[in-house]
Amino acid sequence: MAQAAAAGLTVSASQLERWRRNGLIPSPEIRRLGASGTEAAYPDGTGDLVCALAQHAGPGRSYDDLALLAFFSGAQVPEPALKTALARVYFRHRVQHEDHVEQVQAQVPPLWAAEMDGEYERAEAEAKLSLSENGRAVRQMRSNLRRLPDLARATREEVDGRLLGVLVGLEMRQLPEADGAFMADLAAALHLNCDVAEDCLAVWDYAAACHASQMARQEETSYEERADKLARIDLADLQALRAQVLESRDQIWARATGGQQTRASMDQPWQARGAAGTLMEWMSAREVHPAASVLADRYFIESLADLSLRCQISETRLLHSDRAGEGRAAFIARTGS
Numbered sequence: 001m002a003q004a005a006a007a008g009l010t011v012s013a014s015q016l017e018r019w020r021r022n023g024l025i026p027s028p029e030i031r032r033l034g035a036s037g038t039e040a041a042y043p044d045g046t047g048d049l050v051c052a053l054a055q056h057a058g059p060g061r062s063y064d065d066l067a068l069l070a071f072f073s074g075a076q077v078p079e080p081a082l083k084t085a086l087a088r089v090y091f092r093h094r095v096q097h098e099d100h101v102e103q104v105q106a107q108v109p110p111l112w113a114a115e116m117d118g119e120y121e122r123a124e125a126e127a128k129l130s131l132s133e134n135g136r137a138v139r140q141m142r143s144n145l146r147r148l149p150d151l152a153r154a155t156r157e158e159v160d161g162r163l164l165g166v167l168v169g170l171e172m173r174q175l176p177e178a179d180g181a182f183m184a185d186l187a188a189a190l191h192l193n194c195d196v197a198e199d200c201l202a203v204w205d206y207a208a209a210c211h212a213s214q215m216a217r218q219e220e221t222s223y224e225e226r227a228d229k230l231a232r233i234d235l236a237d238l239q240a241l242r243a244q245v246l247e248s249r250d251q252i253w254a255r256a257t258g259g260q261q262t263r264a265s266m267d268q269p270w271q272a273r274g275a276a277g278t279l280m281e282w283m284s285a286r287e288v289h290p291a292a293s294v295l296a297d298r299y300f301i302e303s304l305a306d307l308s309l310r311c312q313i314s315e316t317r318l319l320h321s322d323r324a325g326e327g328r329a330a331f332i333a334r335t336g337s
Contacts (some may be wrong), residue, residue, distance in 0.1 A: 003047035009054040016050070022063045023081035024070075025049055049075045061269060064088055068272035072242060079235050087230055089273050090280040091223060119173060127167035131160060137206040140199040141166065141189040148188050163189065170210040173218055175310065183314035190311070201255055204304055212303040217288040226284055233283065245279045248296035 004011040019025045028040035052075035053066055061069075064085035071077045071085075130138055142163055145151050151159055166189045169175060169182050176182055190207055191200065246266075253264035266272060282295050289298055 001050075004051050004054050007051050009051055011050055011054045015054075015057075019050075019053060019063075019066075023078055023084070024053060024063060024067055026078055045076045049077065056267065065269040065272060068276050069266065069269065072246065072266045072272050072275050079238075082235075082238065083230055086276050086280060087227065089276045091227070093273075093277060094223070120168070123168050123171035124164075126171040127164055130167050130171075131164055135202070136199055137202040138163070138167075140203045143199075144189050144191040144203070145185065147191070148185075170207055173214060175211065175214050175307075177310060177314060180314060180318050183311060184318060187311040187315060190307070201252065205252060205300060207307060208300050208303040211307045212289075212299045213285070215289075215298075215303060215306060216285065219288050221284055226280065229283055230280070238279075241279050241283060244282065244295040245275050247294075248278070248299065249275065251296050251300060 001011050001013070001016065016025065020027055025046055026043050028042045031039050031041055033039055049070060052070040052073045056066055056069035056073070063081070067077050067081050067085040068089065071082055142159055145159055145162055145166075146154070151162065162185050165182060166185050169179070169186060190203055246264075249264040249266075250262060254262045264271075266275065278295075286293060286295075
Protein backbone atom coordinates (compact mmCIF):
# COMPACT_ATOMS: atom_id res chain seq x y z
CA MET A 1 0.00 0.00 0.00
CA ALA A 2 2.90 2.36 0.76
CA GLN A 3 4.53 1.56 -2.61
CA ALA A 4 1.27 2.26 -4.43
CA ALA A 5 0.84 5.54 -2.54
CA ALA A 6 4.36 6.56 -3.52
CA ALA A 7 3.36 6.02 -7.16
CA GLY A 8 0.27 8.21 -6.71
CA LEU A 9 -2.12 5.27 -6.55
CA THR A 10 -4.66 4.48 -3.85
CA VAL A 11 -5.05 0.90 -2.63
CA SER A 12 -7.10 -0.08 0.39
CA ALA A 13 -6.64 -3.09 2.65
CA SER A 14 -10.01 -4.48 1.57
CA GLN A 15 -9.00 -4.13 -2.08
CA LEU A 16 -5.79 -6.04 -1.43
CA GLU A 17 -7.80 -8.77 0.26
CA ARG A 18 -10.21 -9.06 -2.68
CA TRP A 19 -7.32 -9.32 -5.10
CA ARG A 20 -5.66 -11.94 -2.93
CA ARG A 21 -8.89 -13.91 -2.55
CA ASN A 22 -9.33 -13.95 -6.36
CA GLY A 23 -5.73 -14.97 -7.01
CA LEU A 24 -4.52 -11.68 -8.49
CA ILE A 25 -1.82 -11.29 -5.86
CA PRO A 26 -0.06 -14.04 -3.89
CA SER A 27 -0.78 -14.74 -0.28
CA PRO A 28 1.87 -13.44 2.10
CA GLU A 29 4.27 -15.77 3.84
CA ILE A 30 3.77 -15.75 7.60
CA ARG A 31 7.14 -15.56 9.36
CA ARG A 32 7.63 -16.19 13.08
CA LEU A 33 9.62 -13.57 14.92
CA GLY A 34 10.03 -15.50 18.14
CA ALA A 35 8.77 -13.65 21.17
CA SER A 36 7.88 -10.66 18.98
CA GLY A 37 5.13 -12.61 17.20
CA THR A 38 4.80 -12.95 13.42
CA GLU A 39 4.96 -10.83 10.29
CA ALA A 40 3.43 -11.20 6.85
CA ALA A 41 5.90 -10.90 3.97
CA TYR A 42 4.79 -10.80 0.33
CA PRO A 43 7.01 -12.34 -2.40
CA ASP A 44 9.35 -10.05 -4.32
CA GLY A 45 7.56 -8.15 -7.09
CA THR A 46 4.20 -8.05 -5.34
CA GLY A 47 4.42 -4.29 -4.88
CA ASP A 48 4.92 -3.76 -8.63
CA LEU A 49 2.00 -6.12 -9.30
CA VAL A 50 -0.25 -4.19 -6.90
CA CYS A 51 0.69 -0.92 -8.63
CA ALA A 52 -0.16 -2.43 -12.04
CA LEU A 53 -3.52 -3.66 -10.78
CA ALA A 54 -4.29 -0.32 -9.13
CA GLN A 55 -3.38 1.54 -12.31
CA HIS A 56 -5.94 -0.44 -14.31
CA ALA A 57 -8.64 -0.89 -11.67
CA GLY A 58 -11.93 0.81 -12.37
CA PRO A 59 -15.71 0.40 -12.31
CA GLY A 60 -17.01 -2.58 -14.26
CA ARG A 61 -13.63 -4.18 -14.87
CA SER A 62 -13.58 -7.88 -14.14
CA TYR A 63 -10.77 -9.70 -12.36
CA ASP A 64 -9.92 -11.36 -15.68
CA ASP A 65 -9.55 -7.94 -17.31
CA LEU A 66 -7.33 -6.76 -14.45
CA ALA A 67 -5.16 -9.87 -14.70
CA LEU A 68 -4.66 -9.41 -18.45
CA LEU A 69 -4.09 -5.65 -18.25
CA ALA A 70 -1.49 -6.12 -15.51
CA PHE A 71 0.18 -9.00 -17.38
CA PHE A 72 0.50 -7.09 -20.67
CA SER A 73 1.80 -4.12 -18.70
CA GLY A 74 4.74 -6.29 -17.65
CA ALA A 75 3.64 -7.35 -14.17
CA GLN A 76 4.21 -10.86 -12.79
CA VAL A 77 0.62 -12.03 -12.41
CA PRO A 78 0.26 -15.33 -10.48
CA GLU A 79 0.18 -18.20 -12.97
CA PRO A 80 -3.22 -19.69 -12.00
CA ALA A 81 -5.03 -16.34 -12.29
CA LEU A 82 -3.27 -15.51 -15.56
CA LYS A 83 -4.05 -18.84 -17.22
CA THR A 84 -7.64 -18.72 -16.02
CA ALA A 85 -8.08 -15.24 -17.52
CA LEU A 86 -6.47 -16.27 -20.82
CA ALA A 87 -8.67 -19.37 -21.05
CA ARG A 88 -11.94 -17.62 -20.19
CA VAL A 89 -11.39 -14.71 -22.57
CA TYR A 90 -10.10 -16.78 -25.48
CA PHE A 91 -12.37 -19.80 -25.40
CA ARG A 92 -15.52 -17.75 -24.76
CA HIS A 93 -14.79 -15.69 -27.87
CA ARG A 94 -13.83 -18.72 -29.98
CA VAL A 95 -16.93 -20.69 -29.02
CA GLN A 96 -19.16 -17.72 -29.85
CA HIS A 97 -17.37 -17.25 -33.17
CA GLU A 98 -17.64 -20.94 -34.08
CA ASP A 99 -21.33 -20.88 -33.22
CA HIS A 100 -21.86 -17.92 -35.55
CA VAL A 101 -19.95 -19.66 -38.35
CA GLU A 102 -22.07 -22.79 -37.94
CA GLN A 103 -25.25 -20.68 -38.03
CA VAL A 104 -24.16 -19.09 -41.30
CA GLN A 105 -23.23 -22.48 -42.77
CA ALA A 106 -26.61 -23.88 -41.74
CA GLN A 107 -28.31 -21.24 -43.90
CA VAL A 108 -26.82 -22.73 -47.08
CA PRO A 109 -29.60 -24.52 -49.01
CA PRO A 110 -29.16 -28.33 -48.89
CA LEU A 111 -28.84 -28.64 -52.67
CA TRP A 112 -26.12 -25.99 -52.74
CA ALA A 113 -24.32 -27.50 -49.75
CA ALA A 114 -24.18 -30.86 -51.54
CA GLU A 115 -22.35 -29.22 -54.47
CA MET A 116 -19.99 -27.08 -52.38
CA ASP A 117 -16.61 -28.13 -51.07
CA GLY A 118 -16.61 -28.27 -47.26
CA GLU A 119 -13.55 -26.01 -47.04
CA TYR A 120 -15.11 -23.43 -49.35
CA GLU A 121 -18.36 -23.53 -47.40
CA ARG A 122 -16.59 -22.72 -44.16
CA ALA A 123 -14.42 -20.03 -45.79
CA GLU A 124 -17.56 -18.40 -47.18
CA ALA A 125 -19.21 -18.48 -43.75
CA GLU A 126 -16.16 -16.78 -42.21
CA ALA A 127 -16.17 -14.21 -45.01
CA LYS A 128 -19.88 -13.48 -44.61
CA LEU A 129 -19.36 -12.86 -40.89
CA SER A 130 -16.53 -10.43 -41.59
CA LEU A 131 -18.64 -8.66 -44.18
CA SER A 132 -21.63 -8.37 -41.82
CA GLU A 133 -19.46 -7.02 -38.99
CA ASN A 134 -18.30 -4.28 -41.41
CA GLY A 135 -15.11 -3.52 -39.53
CA ARG A 136 -12.48 -0.99 -40.51
CA ALA A 137 -10.64 -3.42 -42.80
CA VAL A 138 -13.82 -4.40 -44.66
CA ARG A 139 -14.91 -0.78 -45.11
CA GLN A 140 -11.53 0.17 -46.55
CA MET A 141 -11.41 -2.84 -48.89
CA ARG A 142 -14.84 -1.86 -50.19
CA SER A 143 -13.56 1.65 -50.84
CA ASN A 144 -10.43 0.28 -52.53
CA LEU A 145 -12.46 -1.94 -54.86
CA ARG A 146 -14.34 1.10 -56.11
CA ARG A 147 -11.07 2.21 -57.70
CA LEU A 148 -11.68 -0.43 -60.36
CA PRO A 149 -13.30 1.14 -63.46
CA ASP A 150 -16.11 -1.43 -63.60
CA LEU A 151 -17.03 -0.84 -59.95
CA ALA A 152 -16.66 2.93 -59.80
CA ARG A 153 -20.41 3.45 -60.25
CA ALA A 154 -21.56 0.03 -59.05
CA THR A 155 -24.16 -0.44 -56.33
CA ARG A 156 -23.17 -1.37 -52.80
CA GLU A 157 -24.59 -4.84 -53.41
CA GLU A 158 -22.43 -5.36 -56.51
CA VAL A 159 -19.27 -4.18 -54.73
CA ASP A 160 -20.01 -6.39 -51.72
CA GLY A 161 -20.43 -9.37 -54.04
CA ARG A 162 -16.89 -8.88 -55.32
CA LEU A 163 -15.62 -8.10 -51.83
CA LEU A 164 -17.11 -11.34 -50.52
CA GLY A 165 -15.12 -13.20 -53.16
CA VAL A 166 -11.92 -11.55 -51.92
CA LEU A 167 -12.68 -12.41 -48.30
CA VAL A 168 -13.49 -16.03 -49.17
CA GLY A 169 -10.16 -16.41 -50.97
CA LEU A 170 -8.27 -15.04 -47.97
CA GLU A 171 -10.12 -17.37 -45.60
CA MET A 172 -9.35 -20.52 -47.64
CA ARG A 173 -6.48 -22.80 -46.69
CA GLN A 174 -4.61 -21.96 -49.88
CA LEU A 175 -4.69 -18.71 -51.83
CA PRO A 176 -6.54 -19.41 -55.13
CA GLU A 177 -3.76 -17.95 -57.30
CA ALA A 178 -4.96 -19.74 -60.45
CA ASP A 179 -8.06 -17.53 -60.43
CA GLY A 180 -6.87 -14.43 -62.26
CA ALA A 181 -10.08 -12.48 -61.64
CA PHE A 182 -9.82 -13.13 -57.90
CA MET A 183 -6.16 -12.07 -57.77
CA ALA A 184 -6.97 -8.85 -59.62
CA ASP A 185 -9.76 -8.06 -57.16
CA LEU A 186 -7.48 -9.01 -54.25
CA ALA A 187 -4.75 -6.62 -55.41
CA ALA A 188 -7.30 -3.82 -55.79
CA ALA A 189 -8.89 -4.52 -52.40
CA LEU A 190 -5.54 -4.52 -50.61
CA HIS A 191 -4.24 -1.42 -52.47
CA LEU A 192 -0.72 -2.31 -51.34
CA ASN A 193 0.78 0.88 -52.77
CA CYS A 194 -1.44 3.32 -50.88
CA ASP A 195 -0.12 5.78 -48.33
CA VAL A 196 0.35 4.38 -44.84
CA ALA A 197 -2.80 5.21 -42.88
CA GLU A 198 -4.78 3.47 -40.17
CA ASP A 199 -7.49 2.27 -42.55
CA CYS A 200 -5.04 0.88 -45.08
CA LEU A 201 -3.07 -0.71 -42.28
CA ALA A 202 -6.18 -2.46 -40.97
CA VAL A 203 -6.58 -4.04 -44.42
CA TRP A 204 -2.96 -5.15 -44.60
CA ASP A 205 -3.02 -6.63 -41.11
CA TYR A 206 -6.23 -8.55 -41.78
CA ALA A 207 -4.89 -9.92 -45.05
CA ALA A 208 -1.45 -10.70 -43.60
CA ALA A 209 -2.92 -12.64 -40.68
CA CYS A 210 -5.08 -14.68 -43.08
CA HIS A 211 -2.20 -15.33 -45.46
CA ALA A 212 0.13 -16.30 -42.63
CA SER A 213 -2.20 -19.25 -42.00
CA GLN A 214 -2.07 -20.12 -45.70
CA MET A 215 1.75 -20.09 -45.56
CA ALA A 216 1.86 -22.49 -42.60
CA ARG A 217 1.48 -26.26 -42.52
CA GLN A 218 -2.11 -27.31 -42.09
CA GLU A 219 -2.79 -29.32 -38.94
CA GLU A 220 -6.02 -30.01 -37.11
CA THR A 221 -6.36 -28.88 -33.52
CA SER A 222 -9.11 -28.75 -30.93
CA TYR A 223 -10.20 -26.79 -27.90
CA GLU A 224 -8.98 -29.64 -25.71
CA GLU A 225 -5.48 -29.55 -27.23
CA ARG A 226 -5.24 -25.78 -26.87
CA ALA A 227 -6.44 -25.94 -23.29
CA ASP A 228 -3.83 -28.62 -22.59
CA LYS A 229 -1.08 -26.44 -24.10
CA LEU A 230 -2.14 -23.56 -21.88
CA ALA A 231 -2.17 -25.78 -18.80
CA ARG A 232 1.31 -27.14 -19.51
CA ILE A 233 3.12 -24.02 -20.69
CA ASP A 234 5.44 -22.51 -18.11
CA LEU A 235 5.37 -18.90 -17.00
CA ALA A 236 8.67 -18.03 -18.68
CA ASP A 237 7.31 -19.17 -22.06
CA LEU A 238 4.12 -17.17 -21.52
CA GLN A 239 6.23 -14.11 -20.82
CA ALA A 240 8.23 -14.74 -24.02
CA LEU A 241 4.97 -14.96 -25.97
CA ARG A 242 3.85 -11.73 -24.31
CA ALA A 243 6.99 -10.01 -25.59
CA GLN A 244 6.25 -11.17 -29.15
CA VAL A 245 2.63 -10.01 -28.97
CA LEU A 246 3.63 -6.58 -27.64
CA GLU A 247 6.37 -6.24 -30.26
CA SER A 248 3.84 -7.04 -32.97
CA ARG A 249 1.36 -4.48 -31.61
CA ASP A 250 4.07 -1.83 -31.39
CA GLN A 251 5.15 -2.43 -34.98
CA ILE A 252 1.56 -2.17 -36.18
CA TRP A 253 1.04 1.05 -34.23
CA ALA A 254 4.30 2.55 -35.46
CA ARG A 255 3.20 1.99 -39.06
CA ALA A 256 -0.30 3.26 -38.32
CA THR A 257 1.12 6.54 -37.00
CA GLY A 258 3.74 6.89 -39.71
CA GLY A 259 6.50 6.29 -37.18
CA GLN A 260 5.43 9.17 -34.96
CA GLN A 261 4.60 6.79 -32.08
CA THR A 262 6.38 3.54 -31.35
CA ARG A 263 4.41 2.13 -28.41
CA ALA A 264 0.84 0.92 -28.62
CA SER A 265 -1.36 1.66 -25.63
CA MET A 266 -2.57 -1.14 -23.36
CA ASP A 267 -4.98 0.48 -20.95
CA GLN A 268 -8.40 -0.74 -22.11
CA PRO A 269 -9.94 -4.18 -21.51
CA TRP A 270 -10.65 -4.72 -25.23
CA GLN A 271 -6.98 -4.15 -25.99
CA ALA A 272 -5.91 -6.70 -23.38
CA ARG A 273 -8.47 -9.22 -24.62
CA GLY A 274 -7.26 -8.77 -28.20
CA ALA A 275 -3.67 -9.30 -27.10
CA ALA A 276 -4.74 -12.39 -25.14
CA GLY A 277 -6.43 -13.82 -28.23
CA THR A 278 -3.32 -13.21 -30.33
CA LEU A 279 -1.13 -14.87 -27.70
CA MET A 280 -3.38 -17.93 -27.55
CA GLU A 281 -3.51 -18.25 -31.33
CA TRP A 282 0.25 -17.90 -31.73
CA MET A 283 0.92 -20.36 -28.92
CA SER A 284 -0.45 -23.09 -31.20
CA ALA A 285 0.18 -21.54 -34.63
CA ARG A 286 3.95 -21.14 -34.09
CA GLU A 287 4.26 -24.93 -34.23
CA VAL A 288 3.20 -25.05 -37.89
CA HIS A 289 5.47 -22.19 -38.96
CA PRO A 290 9.24 -22.53 -39.55
CA ALA A 291 11.29 -22.99 -36.38
CA ALA A 292 12.16 -19.81 -34.48
CA SER A 293 9.49 -17.79 -36.33
CA VAL A 294 8.69 -14.49 -34.63
CA LEU A 295 5.07 -13.35 -34.54
CA ALA A 296 5.64 -9.80 -35.81
CA ASP A 297 7.92 -10.91 -38.64
CA ARG A 298 5.80 -13.87 -39.71
CA TYR A 299 2.41 -12.16 -39.63
CA PHE A 300 3.08 -8.60 -40.67
CA ILE A 301 6.34 -8.64 -42.66
CA GLU A 302 6.93 -12.00 -44.34
CA SER A 303 3.24 -12.71 -44.94
CA LEU A 304 2.43 -9.30 -46.41
CA ALA A 305 5.58 -9.33 -48.58
CA ASP A 306 4.65 -12.77 -49.94
CA LEU A 307 1.09 -11.66 -50.61
CA SER A 308 2.30 -8.55 -52.43
CA LEU A 309 4.68 -10.61 -54.57
CA ARG A 310 1.94 -13.06 -55.54
CA CYS A 311 -0.34 -10.21 -56.54
CA GLN A 312 2.41 -8.71 -58.71
CA ILE A 313 3.14 -12.04 -60.40
CA SER A 314 -0.56 -12.57 -61.10
CA GLU A 315 -0.87 -9.05 -62.52
CA THR A 316 2.11 -9.68 -64.84
CA ARG A 317 0.62 -12.95 -66.04
CA LEU A 318 -2.73 -11.25 -66.67
CA LEU A 319 -1.10 -8.48 -68.71
CA HIS A 320 0.66 -10.96 -70.97
CA SER A 321 -1.88 -13.78 -71.11
CA ASP A 322 -3.83 -12.37 -74.10
CA ARG A 323 -0.86 -10.74 -75.83
CA ALA A 324 0.47 -12.58 -78.89
CA GLY A 325 4.19 -12.85 -79.45
CA GLU A 326 5.69 -10.28 -81.83
CA GLY A 327 7.16 -12.89 -84.13
CA ARG A 328 10.71 -13.36 -85.43
CA ALA A 329 10.51 -10.72 -88.20
CA ALA A 330 9.30 -8.03 -85.81
CA PHE A 331 11.97 -8.98 -83.30
CA ILE A 332 14.74 -8.64 -85.91
CA ALA A 333 13.36 -5.32 -87.13
CA ARG A 334 13.20 -3.98 -83.57
CA THR A 335 16.59 -5.17 -82.38
CA GLY A 336 18.54 -5.09 -85.63
CA SER A 337 19.83 -8.62 -85.04
